[in-house]
Every structure is written in C-alpha cells, then in structure tokens.
Amino acid sequence: MNVHDPRPPGASGLSVRDLAVNYGPVTALRGISLDVPRGAVVTVLGGNGAGKSTLLRAVSGTLRFQRGGITSGEVTLDGVKLSGAATSAVVARGVVQVPEGRRVFARMTVEENLRAGALGARDRRSAAEARERVLELFPVLAERARQRAGLLSGGEQQMLAMGRAMMACPEVLLLDEPTLGLAPLMAARIAETVREINAQGTTVLLVEQNAAMALSLASHAYVLEVGEIALSGPAAELAASDEVRRRYLGVGGDAGDPPARPDGAAVRRPALSRWSA
Template sequence: MLSVDAIDVYYGNIQALRGVSLTVEEGEIVTLIGANGAGKSTLLKTLSGLLKPKTGKIEFLGQSIAGKPAQGIVKSGISHVPEGRRVFANLTVEENLELGAFLRKDKKGIETDLKKVYDTFPRLLERRKQMSGTLSGGEQQMLAMGRAIMAKPKLLLLDEPSMGLAPLMVKTIFKVVKEINAEGTTILLVEQNAHMALSVANRGYVIETGKVVLSGPADEFHASDEIRKAYLGGH
C-alpha cells in the first residue's frame, strides 16, 4: 500500500532522514520505534506532505505522493494524527469531528461515521458541545483520532498516541487502534511505548539518527535481547 524508497529529508542544512526505505502492506499495523529525535515524526510529516523529501520516492497505492501538497495527500486516503493532538481548541468537539470530514461529500456516510466515533469514544458524545481546549489530554487524544477517522482514511498515521496519558487511558487508546485496524484501516504507528506498540503491530522498524537500522516481525523484536535492552527497558 505504501512504499518509501531511499528518502532524504532536511530541516534547512540539517539532515533529519538518511536514505529511509520501508513498506506498509494493506491491513497491517506497522510501528516505528526509536529514541526521541531519531526522525520518526519527521517521517510521518513527510508522508503527509508537511515536509518534502530532497531525494527518494514515496508511493501510495501505486501513485507517487512525494512532494504532493498535504490536502492532496488527505484526499488520496492518508490521515495524520500529529504528536501533541493539535485539536482546534476554540471549536467544540463536534465541530472538530466535522472538520475531519471536510473533503467528503457523502452526507449519509458522514453521519454514520460520526455515530461510529461516538460509539467508539462515548466520552466524546458526552462532551460534544464542549470547547476542545477544555478537554483532558486523554479526551483530546480521542478527539484527534476521531477527527482523523472522519476523513475515512485508507492509511492512518498515528504519532505518539499514548504520550502523557495515564496507563488506563493508554490501554483504551491501543484497544481502539486494534479496532480501527480490524475494521479495515491500515496503520503506521510512531510510539515511545515500544512494549505497547509491538503488542499490537504486525511488523516494526527501528530508526536511529535518521536511518532505518532494523526491521522485522513484531514478535521477533519482542524476543530480541538487543531491542529489549535498547527500547523495552531490558524486561
């Protein structure tokens, strides 16, 4: 579904990604693991058109999307839940969700999906008239994911969905990640909580200083001493 081939990405003169290649097959959950500043968020921003690669190729469903404007990439079926949630604080919960469906014309489908988001996150239904800026961190994460789902993506890019959340909320978020995937959405997940990420993922890639240094099935990562020491706290 997604093929990234040897991309280099720079912030000014600083190289953030070095020859990164990876693939995501339809129906998978693929996770990117790596320390802070390794380039994981940069990769997601490049895939969603917020950054342009200097070299290399990015193809989604057989079409080149490298350097395409962000709105065109959303239209082609990729939604991005950015790090730090980025909800529209001065709009209500429901207005945020409606904005997620901005490019859609199917009124009936939008209503159905709004109901589905509320079924998935009952808390958002309770808060639907509330200003988004007044929600807790966990509720804002639910809203950011709900808003992305409203775009009806084929591929969902999730950046650090568990960051700063209480353990119980983290469990809820990952349960939903699995549900979204089971309903047919492919997911590329960036996550500091490597244990959690590998427990839901089919495959993983390890990124260090802008390079992919390892890739393989998630259960192999769990079994690898090297990965355990570096990313799973040695447990």
C-alpha cells in the same frame, strides 16, 4: 481492473523508497525504505530526535509547515505517488495523520472539531456514517459534543484527535505518539482502540515510544536511529531480541548472558547484526 483506476497491477499499501529529508542544511532522514501492507499495523520505534515524526510528515505532506522537504526518494500508496503532493491531496487520497501532542482546535467544540475533520474526506456523503463510527469508538465524545475541546482531559483530547482524523475516512491512519503523556489506563484504552480501528479495515502506521505496546499491536516494526533504519523485522521477533528489550523495553541485562530455560539451556534470542559488538 477498472480502466480509470491509476494503481499499477499488484500494488497494494503504503511504500516509502530511499527517502531523504532535509530541514534547510540539516539532513533528518537518509535512505529510508519501508512498507505498510494493506490492513496491517506497522510501527516505527526510536528515541527522541531519531526522525520518527519527520517520517510521518513526509508521508502526510506536512513537511513544508516545518520548513522541511524531501530531497530524494518517494512515497506511494497503491503505486500512486504521494510525495510532492499537497497535504489536501494526500488526505483526499486516503492518508490522514494524527499529530503528536493532539493539537485539537481548543476554542472549538468537540462537534466542530469532528466536522472539521470531514472537510478533507474523499466522499463527504459518508460524513454521517463516519461520525457514527467515531462515536462508537469514542462514546465520550458524544457526551462532550458541545464542550470546548480545550477543556477536555488529555486522554479525551487524544480521542478527539483520532476521531477527527477518522472523520476523513482514511485508508491509512498515521499515528504520532498517541499515548504520549497519558496515564497507563488511558494509554491501554487508546491501544485497544487502535486495534479496533485496524480490525475494521484501516491500515495503521504507528510511531510510538511505548515500545511494548507498539510491538504488541504491530505485525512488523522498524527502528530508526539518527535518521536511518537500524533494523526491521516481524514485531514479535524484535520484541524477543535482547537489543530491543534492553534499549526500548527496559528489561534484560547483558546480551551475552541470556536467561536460562527450565531445562537449564540458554535461551537464544534473535541477534541483530547492526548492533552487535
């Protein structure tokens, strides 16, 4: 290892340990611990108000903009502490968030939005390469380069928001509800793009209410309930559990009456003890 490399030996990926977050007197997260290994897609599921967006804000250093703050615990990337750092420092370290609701600069053109995304890049010399990569991922942005971002469709604005984040050449991309409000076809396109971004080497922490889509993309999943992790495990295992299927996938009936296999035997899906009666 290079002597100037600040990473502890063996550290790899994004890590959250015993994280607690408050908005004034209100506790939003309690004792959150999770890992996002290098090169993985990890998803966080949960209902409205569970704390999913707060978790991403804690990682990206944007809590202060909502008058929130970390009261205990820490966030690290490759063993280097991020919690407490300025948002610009977190971006420079390689962690970039795409916020819920897209939040593009509506009066600026598509091209100007992309250039704005490169301002916090770790290596501005790579801006041209990043732009080329973004336009390969989202060809429509090249066609709309001189158009004001506020005039784009919802799906195009989501592409622009993701493209703007990719201009910073992130090592870890934080996605907050990327398919929210999109038509099924556009949501599927966004999901495929997330898969491609990850295949090209970017680690992804995905917050998403479309649980079926999120679990199909991720290798590991966490479920938040009222600011705490209710359960976690391999995404395929959670997708097969009766509780997750009933609560988040909208399928399945009585957990005590699992479906039968072709041979007539009952199918036993993973039991989640925290949710057991």
